[in-house]
Amino acid sequence: MLVALYERLAGTPLQPRIEAVASRLLTDENSRVRMRALGFYSLHPSAGGGGRVLELAQGNREGFNGPQGPSLTQKRCRS
DSSP: OHHHHHHHHTTSTTHHHHHHHHHHHTTOSSHHHHHHHHHHHHHOTTSTTTHHHHHHHHSOOGGGSOOOSOOHHHHHHHO
């Protein structure tokens, strides 16, 4: 949804706001939100705030170890 919104508002005065939101989402508590923000910058590497991706990559990457919780295999075994 963030990508679609960004693409729709590219070149408008709202573009920097979308970029700021994407940048903030890179450190969201929810790992899925962080991964989606990372995907946003994968598709739009020149978007504002993209420098944070490099900062995070050079620092503590613990938040990007994948979604937390039981794995799909564990869920299947419980069923």
